[in-house]
Amino acid sequence: VYEQWVARIQAEGYRLTAARKAVLRALVEARGPLSAAALQVSARGQHSRLGLVTVYRTLEMLEGLGLVRRIHAEGACHGFTASSPGHRHAVTCERCARAVEFDGDDLCELTPGVERKTGYRISGHWLQMVGLCPSCREGRG
Amino acid sequence: VYEQWVARIQAEGYRLTAARKAVLRALVEARGPLSAAALQVSARGQHSRLGLVTVYRTLEMLEGLGLVRRIHAEGACHGFTASSPGHRHAVTCERCARAVEFDGDDLCELTPGVERKTGYRISGHWLQMVGLCPSCREGRG
DNA sequence: CTGACTGCAAATTATTTGCATGTCT
DNA sequence: AGACATGCAAATAATTTGCAGTCAG
Numbered sequence: 347v348y349e350q351w352v353a354r355i356q357a358e359g360y361r362l363t364a365a366r367k368a369v370l371r372a373l374v375e376a377r378g379p380l381s382a383a384a385l386q387v388s389a390r391g392q393h394s395r396l397g398l399v400t401v402y403r404t405l406e407m408l409e410g411l412g413l414v415r416r417i418h419a420e421g422a423c424h425g426f427t428a429s430s431p432g433h434r435h436a437v438t439c440e441r442c443a444r445a446v447e448f449d450g451d452d453l454c455e456l457t458p459g460v461e462r463k464t465g466y467r468i469s470g471h472w473l474q475m476v477g478l479c480p481s482c483r484e485g486r487g
Numbered sequence: 488v489y490e491q492w493v494a495r496i497q498a499e500g501y502r503l504t505a506a507r508k509a510v511l512r513a514l515v516e517a518r519g520p521l522s523a524a525a526l527q528v529s530a531r532g533q534h535s536r537l538g539l540v541t542v543y544r545t546l547e548m549l550e551g552l553g554l555v556r557r558i559h560a561e562g563a564c565h566g567f568t569a570s571s572p573g574h575r576h577a578v579t580c581e582r583c584a585r586a587v588e589f590d591g592d593d594l595c596e597l598t599p600g601v602e603r604k605t606g607y608r609i610s611g612h613w614l615q616m617v618g619l620c621p622s623c624r625e626g627r628g
Numbered sequence: 629c630t631g632a633c634t635g636c637a638a639a640t641t642a643t644t645t646g647c648a649t650g651t652c653t
Numbered sequence: 654a655g656a657c658a659t660g661c662a663a664a665t666a667a668t669t670t671g672c673a674g675t676c677a678g
Contacts (some may be wrong), residue, residue: 348660358672360657361651361652361653361657361658362652362653363651363652363657363658363659363662364651365656365658381642382642383641394657395660396660397661398643398659398660398661399643399644399659399660400659400660402642403644403659405660407673424640433620437495437601437609439517439607444678446607448604448605449604456597457616460616461618463579463589463645464578464587465621466580466587466616466618466621467617467618467619467624467670468578468616468617469617469618469619470563470618471614471615471616472614472616473612473613473614473615473635474612474613474614475598475601475607475611475612475613476609476610476611476612476613477605477608477611478608478610479605479607480607483608485668489660501632502632502676502677502678503677504633504634504677505634506634507633519676522667523667523668531629536634536635538634538635538636539668540634540669540670541634543669544661546632550638566641610633617646626644
């Protein structure tokens with residue numbers, strides 16, 4: 347994934363700097379959504395001088411390219427994860443916070459129903475599920 | 488709705504103060520999700536001395552009682568709306584921000600599919616749709 | 629009366645902006 | 654070389670906490 351991102355970033359004319367590489371690596375290797383601050387800590391393993399500001403700016407760029415997804419949670423808002431292309435949604439584990447995405451096409455099927463019920467013309471949606479991932483279920487029942 | 492909320496609040500043993508009445512009224516009469524600050528401005532029509540802090544504390548209480556729902560948006564996070572009981576979701580109009588809720592039972596049907604695809608045991612979910620409400624569609628095509 | 633509630637101000641936390649310097653291409 | 658990018662510090666914005674005064678029950 348990392349290589350694809352690098353290619354995309356260069357293709358878009360953005361520069362490939364040490365700071366960006368570090369953030370990219372951290373995002374790709376993350377086992378769940380991270381806050382900007384957590385991302386900075388993680389990415390500093392690759393680039394110790396990394397500033398929080400740069401993390402925000404890199405995330406902004408990546409979100410613009412659709413490579414990163416902003417995740418909202420009940421309690422604390424805004425975490426970021428690598429996103430897969432296409433129309434997908436995420437499930438987050440309530441114990442370990444590990445997130446995986448799944449195909450959300452099924453969801454589009456219920457759009458007509460919602461439009462009928464509400465009278466709205468639906469143009470988009472945004473779904474997140476919460477649950478227990480396989481490992482956490484095994485480890486704790 | 489306002490009367491029901493008042494009854495619920497008293498039933499739970501919370502006091503019914505002028506500040507709370509003002510926030511309740513503002514929430515009930517709102518035509519869309521409001522930020523805490525916007526809510527304060529709106530509620531000051533009833534109780535001019537209302538502080539932002541109290542708005543937050545009142546929202547916290549109401550959210551705890553399930554009377555208010557926290558809404559997240561792509562850009563600015565966190566708006567609050569009155570919520571209907573039961574398992575429902577919201578559609579927000581992208582033009583006027585007016586929100587209505589709809590029955591989300593259909594969604595539960597696709598939970599098994601997601602569990603199969605991801606291996607997660609889904610315990611909850613959270614959906615928001617965006618679109619154009621009837622009035623905005625008429626007014627602008 | 630009295631404890632829960634309020635609201636001000638200050639403290640936190642999250643995110644953005646200004647600017648001089650550094651570094652990809 | 655030169656534009657884009659960085660990172661520090663300061664500026665904003667959003668939310669929480671400390672506390673003395675107030676008010677519903």
